[in-house]
Each structure stands twice: as C-alpha cells, then as structure tokens.
Amino acid sequence: MSRKVLAAVLGAIVAAGLTVVTTGPAAADPPAEEGQDEVAIEFVIANDRVSREEAIRRLAAQDGQTATADRLARELGDRSGGAWIDRRTGELVVNIVDDRDAATVAAAGARPDIVEFSLSELDALRARFDEVASSGDTGRVDSWYVDVMANRFVVTVIEGDDDPATSRLLEFVREAGDMATVQPSDGAKPQLGGLNVYAGTAINNAGGGCSAGFAAKDVYNNRYMITAAHCVWTDANVKIGATHFGQRSYYNATFDEAAVLNWYTWYWFQQPKVWQYNGNLTKTVVGVSQAPVNSVVCKSGMTTGWTCGTIQQYGVNAFPVLFPDNTIKWLAGMVKTNMCFKKGDSGGPVMAGNWAQGTMSSGTMYAANGAPWVSGPVYCGWQVGKPNVSYYQPLAWTLYRAGLSIVT
Secondary structure, eight states, X not given: OOHHHHHHHHHHOOOXXXXXXXXOSOTTSOOBXXXXXXXXXXXXXXXXXXXXXHHHHHHHHHHHHHHHHHHHHHHHGGGEEEEEEETTTTEEEXXXXXXXXXXXXXXXXXXXXXXXXXXXXXXXXHHHHHHHHHTSOOTTEEEEEEETTTTEEEEEEOSSOOOHHHHHHHHHHHHTGGGEEEEEOOSOOOOOOOEEEEETSXXXXXXXXXXXXXEEEOTTOOEEEEEOGGGSSSOOEEEETTEEEEEEEEEEGGGXXXXXXXXXXXXXXXXXXXXXXXXXBEEEOOEEOOOOBTOEEEEEETTTEEEEEEEEEEEEEEXXXXXXXXXXXXXXXXEEEOOOOOTTOTTOEEEETTEEEEEEEEEOOBOTTSSBOOSSSOXXXXXXXXXXXXXXXEXXXXXXXXXXXXXX
C-alpha cells in the first residue's frame, strides 16, 4: 500500500462524523468534554524523558506535523522518503533523496534528512516481496515492512533452524542488497482475540468480547460500527450488554476489518466520541488522518482501557493470526505500535489527538513468567519486562473498501 495511494484515499474520504457507542453513560447523562489527555501526557513524559510542559507542547504539535507531512508527501512525490517524528527532539523529520528539496522541507517547519532510497522504491520492493511470500510457506518469517526511519525494507525472522521456506525468502532479501535487511522478531505471535454508544466500549458476540470501533455511515445515512473482522467472524450478530445492536454487513480477513449495521438507530445513538475509561471523559473525533511514524497514539479497549504508545511502522504484513474458527489468516497493511494490548481490545479505536487512525487488531500477550500467553492471566510486555507489540488496521483503508465515511 503506497503512501501516495493512501493520501488519495484520505483526500477522498468525506468527513461525516461517526463513532462507536458502547456502554458509556446514558443519553440523559452526557460525558464531560475532553481536556488535556493525562494518559498521553504521562506517556510522553516517561517515554521521551521530558517535562510536563514539553510533553504538552509535543502532543499539541502533532496535528500540524501530520498535516505538514501529508502536504510534503504530495509535493515531493517520488522524491520523498517518508516522514517520522524524532522522539528525542519532538521534530517532524522528512526524508528526501534530493538535497535540492531540503529548503522546501525546512520552510515547512520540518527537518530534512537526506536518504538513499525513496519511499516509492521501498514500497515497490515490498510489493515484490508480497508476491514471493504469497506463493508458498513463509517459514520463520513473521512480518515485513518499510522502516521509514531506517530507510530500509525490513523482514523479521523468528529464531530457529534453517528451513527451505525461510531460506527462500531470505534469498530475496540478499538479492535486494542495501535496500533490505533482516532483523530478529521482537515478540511472540499475537493471540486473538435509547442509549449512547462510544467507540472503545465492550461489545459481545458468540466469539467473545471485543471493543467497538468508530461509527461510520453510508451514502444513504445508514449507521455502522467499525470493528475487527475476527470479532464477527463466526457470529454476524453484535450485542451491547444483552441487547442486540446489529449485524455484520462487511468483513475482510486480510485486513481484519468489519462493519456492523446498526439495526436500531432509534435506540442506539452512536456518538462521534471515544470512551477514555477515566470517569466521564471522552475524546471527540474530528476526522481521519495518518500520523507520521513515532507519533503518539492512544487506543480505547474494553480490557486495558485507554493506553498510549508510538507508531513504529506502517504497512506491516504481520504473521499468521488464529481466527475464532481455528483458521489461519495473514494480516496485510497493518500499523505496528508499542501500545499495550490484551484479548477484548480488538476492534477498538486508535487516535492521534482528536484524529481517528485505525482499529485494533492483535498484539503480543504474555504469561506471568514472560513466556507467550497460552492460558491463565494475561500480561502486556511492560508488565513482564518484554516489549509491547500490537497492530491496528488503518481506518482510511477500511472506510474506502467498505464504502463508508467517518462520523465526526
């Protein structure tokens, strides 16, 4: 999925206001308007090792940095190497392959960084790898993506003995020369997992609990709830509590995305807000964007609540995921983050400030001893000295494929 295509999709999406409503406060008891996001502020203070004032400044700057990154991507075209946030300084960095573009980037308020390969070149290499990987077993290769900060195409491999399938893919990497590199896998394979409705609150189906994603609508103004495909894979019906909400109308396992039609709009009032699991606090959705790599994002989920992290990679083709019917699915075009994820968070909304980013899909979960989770209590990486690894599906693509628009 190239950034230029995504930019076109984003440009075509009509901001129409939709957020998912789960079990937040009743219609007669509206939530308080959001103020400063204390969870995000505390994350930036700890992650970036900065003062509270600097953390607030960096978070406030993200919307403008995202808009600048998008504009420069369109302006530079094939001369762009992508954009990312330098967490050491809080600056927007724009990779360029031609030093003559440095002045343009600097004038826009970003820091130019001259790199060897354009984003279009790296995306083309990833597309060729997609074809090779889809033609047979992938062995111990568990993900691949374009690393914007490193300006390389990266393939991650689980430790183990050599096997023909893995060797076949690693030969492709070697033939790509300096454009590609191999890295060890950084986590175990993830496990799946008359009222207002807010994105992020609990939904129920035969496959177990998940979280409501953003609200959306079609051209006829029918209302939908966006969530993960595996949440409605074996049961098309969705409930909030014990009450029926609606039925699955679209789903796609390749991208772990689904849309559920709200059958009772006279009863379930979907609000353009995300539940933050902090008293009556919600966050208003103003539109859809794609924040640069290293931007701070936060997600709302029924299990872990409101947690934050940073975007690590875009366009990740992640390892096979076990769906509720025991079928194995590959996920494509995911966004990798270091947000905490547990069973039940699937389908929940991901935000960068007030801008919708995507819906949670999967993540690495651990047992108390730090081993990959199989049964019993579930822990996030930070709780057992391991990395947090989680993935979400970009919302812009979901809306595009489903023929829907966001409600704001």
